[in-house]
Amino acid sequence: MNHNIVILGSQWGDEGKGKIVDFLTDKADAVVRFQGGHNAGHTLVIKGEVTKLRLIPSGILHDGVKSFIGNGVVVSLQALIAEMNELIDRGVPVLRRLRISEACPIVLPVHVALDEAREAALGDQKIGTTKRGIGPAYEDKIARRAIRIGDLRHPEKLKQKLKILLDLHNFTLKHYYNIAEQFDVDATFQTLQEYAQTILPMITDVSAELNAIRKAKGKIIFEGAQGTLLDIDHGTYPYVTSSNTVSGTVSSGAGFGPCYLDAVIGITKAYTTRVGSGAYPTELFDKVGEHLGVKGCEFGTVTGRKRRTGWLDLVALKRAIEINSITSICLTKLDVLDGLEEIKVCIAYELDGKRVEYPPYDNADYVRCKPVYETLSGWKTASFDQRDYSKLPVQARAYVKFIEDYLKVPVDIISTGPERDQNIIVKNVF
Missing domain, CATH: 3.90.170.10 (Adenylosuccinate Synthetase, subunit A, domain 3)
Known part of the structure; x- marks a missing residue:
């Protein structure tokens, strides 16, 4: 069996x-x-x-x-x-049935922007990604700088990590891909705090x-x-x-x-x-x-x-x-x-x-x-x-x-x- x-x-x-x-x-x-x-x-x-x-x-x-x-x-x-x-x-009683690992990396809006920028830059050689930010999120995981689900428990630590991460990616978007859009640390932090109210009880x-x-x-x-x-x-x-x-x-x-x-x-x-x-x-x-x-x-x-x-x-x-x-x-x-x-x-x-x-x-x-x-x-x-x-x-x-x-x-x-x-x-x- x-x-x-x-x-x-x-x-x-x-x-x-x-x-x-x-x-x-x-x-x-x-x-x-x-x-x-x-x-x-x-x-x-x-x-x-x-x-x-x-x-x-x-x-x-x-x-x-x-x-x-x-x-x-x-x-x-x-x-x-x-x-x-x-x-x-x-x-469907999702909140009762679903649980999430605290070690999951979080896909942020800046990851989506990077994904879109890369595909556009590749032109005819583009990979054909879904432009959902998956690749850049995995890169941050491997580089040991990812924001993870468990970080939602520690607001001060979360904000520090966000600043480091967004400084890097904003620089890349502006100076490598010539994209003016910049992602604000405070705004991103506030959004994550709002999501945390739903997500934290589901961590296991x-x-x-x-x-x-x-x-x-x-x-x-x-x-x-x-x-x-x-x-x-x-x-x-x-x-x-x-x-x-x-x-x-x-x-x-x-x-x-x-x-x-x-x-x-x-x-x-x-x-x-x-x-x-x-x-x-x-x-x-x-x-x-x-x-x-x-x-x-x-x-x-x-x-x-x-x-x-x-x-x-x-x-x-x-x-x-x-x-x-x-x-x-x-x-x-x-x-x-x-x-x-x-x-x-x-x-x-x-x-x-x-x-x-x-x-x-x-x-x-x-x-x-x-x-x-x-x-x-x-x-x-x-x-x-x-x-x-x-x-x-x-x-x-x-x-x-x-x-x-x-x-x-x-x-x-x-x-x-x-x-x-x-x-x-x-x-x-x-």
């Missing part, structure tokens, strides 16, 4: 993690975010009602389940409180609480944001996010020992998408790509940006399987492939005339990779809303088996629609 499972994206994000976390939370005692910030977007659909989450874990809608934001998450207090209020207005020792649940044989879901191929170390650098998105980050981002994890579920879209710049060998620019985008509703939860679309890439997915030690796959949006005459799957790359079995780490090499495809038959019978594996179209089952055989990892869950219960459970992951 699995008690502690990691659920993360195995591609470039937007794989449908939120839906699966929400679905599995019925069997959990706690759900934890362990990295990223409000640049993540998880969409839940329950009986037709859409809930869009950015910072708050996707288990928040379940009564009797604790939701935690771990120390590996950078937190915009403005965004968090706005998200909390949206849920509270709908009757997340690591201690999680380990108490573990010792009591409770069940915990660790919810990843973004996707493996956007990992700061293992993704298409520099076109990546600013955090480690892989399973190993659970330990550092939530204070939970790696040997206590029982399973890692890789949420995998039946095709691929990505937002922003960077290598993408299987990207499509034809009618099939348009079909995937329209039928799959491929627009970003946070920014609304149109996602790039392409065929499933098993080369990149194999990397994700290995660096995350993924034990099973949840295949999402299989129904988006309904109606296609044929389906292509990338099984290798060709780079400079040579066959490549792993993605290059250098983006400049990656963009030169050409996909080597295996072509499979499509299916006309709808897989949408199917709950029984045996009743899937024969060709759809062949597609699933092809993926399993290549990756040597089982597909335990298949999502056949956006609703919470539109799934085929091949094997219980808990």
Whole structure:
């Protein structure tokens, strides 16, 4: 029996993690975010009602389940409180269910200004960030000058730290990026003091609480944001996010020992998408790509940006399987492939005339990779809303088996629609 499972994206994000976390939370005692910030977007659909989450874990809608934001998450207090209020207005008792680590770095307005300035300065070479200030906030964390949630407890110390931080960033904005806007210490301090009234009662020792649940044989879901191929170390650098998105980050981002994890579920879209710049060998620019985008509703939860679309890439997915030690796959949006005459799957790359079995780490090499495809038959019978594996179209089952055989990892869950219960459970992951 699995008690502690990691659920993360195995591609470039937007794989449908939120839906699966929400679905599995019925069997959990706690759900934890362990990295990223409000640049993540998880969409839940329950009986037709859409809930869009950015910072708050996707288990928040379940009564009797604790939701935690771990120390590996950078937190915009403005965004968090706005998200909390949206849920509270709908009757969700967020203040009772949600707890936050005091070690979380705070995303400040000056971080957003820096993010925007950098993207503008890069021009055609821009990364494609969400411009939410995530990268600059992580930089301050690594430079050991971050303002953290726990600093809200100590106003005098907070103000001193703010002055040092804002002096630095105001100088950079003015003298490097030629931006006149300056951020006032007193105004920023006052805003943080106002946020503190809501946030301080929610602070807890997340690591201690999680380990108490573990010792009591409770069940915990660790919810990843973004996707493996956007990992700061293992993704298409520099076109990546600013955090480690892989399973190993659970330990550092939530204070939970790696040997206590029982399973890692890789949420995998039946095709691929990505937002922003960077290598993408299987990207499509034809009618099939348009079909995937329209039928799959491929627009970003946070920014609304149109996602790039392409065929499933098993080369990149194999990397994700290995660096995350993924034990099973949840295949999402299989129904988006309904109606296609044929389906292509990338099984290798060709780079400079040579066959490549792993993605290059250098983006400049990656963009030169050409996909080597295996072509499979499509299916006309709808897989949408199917709950029984045996009743899937024969060709759809062949597609699933092809993926399993290549990756040597089982597909335990298949999502056949956006609703919470539109799934085929091949094997219980808990």
